[in-house]
Amino acid sequence: MGGLVLFDLDNTLVNRHDAFHRWLAEFAGRWGLGERDTAWTAVLDADGMTPRQEFFAAVRERFGLPEPAEELLAAFHERMPELVVCPPEVLAGLGRLRAAGWRLGIVTNGAAGNQEGKIRCSGLAAMVDGWAISGAEGVAKPDARLFRVAAERCGADLAGGGWMVGDDPVNDVVGGRSAGLTTIWVDRRVGPWPAAEPKPDRVVADAAGAIAVLLDR
Ligand SMILES: [Mg+2]
Known part of the structure; x- marks a missing residue:
């Protein structure tokens, strides 16, 4: 019809759920995050519903990351399209x-x-x-x-x-x-x-x- x-x-x-978890595994490897850290980050993500600026500001603060939140966000936006299927x-x-x-x-x-x-x-x-x-x-x-x-x-x-x-x-x-x-x-x-x-x-x-x-x- x-x-x-x-x-x-x-x-x-x-x-998007699987892609996010693949990204998170890479991110955890890069910054040396443990299992509890990745679990916390996954909860913070809320299936992508948490605004990204807010998400990366919180991640940066929690793990004391040296990169500005905007750079973490830009890298995320660059990588995620490669991970979704x-x-x-x-x-x-x-x-x-x-x-x-x-x-x-x-x-x-x-x-x-x-x-x-x-x-x-x-x-x-x-x-x-x-x-x-x-x-x-x-x-x-x-x-x-x-x-x-x-x-x-x-x-x-x-x-x-x-x-x-x-x-x-x-x-x-x-x-x-x-x-x-x-x-x-x-x-x-x-x-x-x-x-x-x-x-x-x-x-x-x-x-x-x-x-x-x-x-x-
Ligand atoms: Mg949806």
């Missing part, structure tokens, strides 16, 4: 969606260079019609305006409806719904659905599951 589908990037199309079955699934007439977009919160680097290094740039990154647009999910920009980049209009796929209940599902999209929640089993929020339209385990739902329509 086809239509518009927007995907979240981190921990939806690419496994979009599973081959997801890239292939996106190809099948496109062949079936779907327009595909990415809508993601984060720094412009870092997120675009991930989109390009993971092979996603060639598989989607467009993307919108909060750091580049000056507006972040769950604000409907970022979804609107992503739709436009795909040559589509939110008035025509569409789908939103993502792992964050508020940023992706509540935001996607407010933008008029049908929602698919990627349940990573890191926490229950927040009771205060209306349920997503569909629930899947991962992006491949979401693609299967869409191909089935």
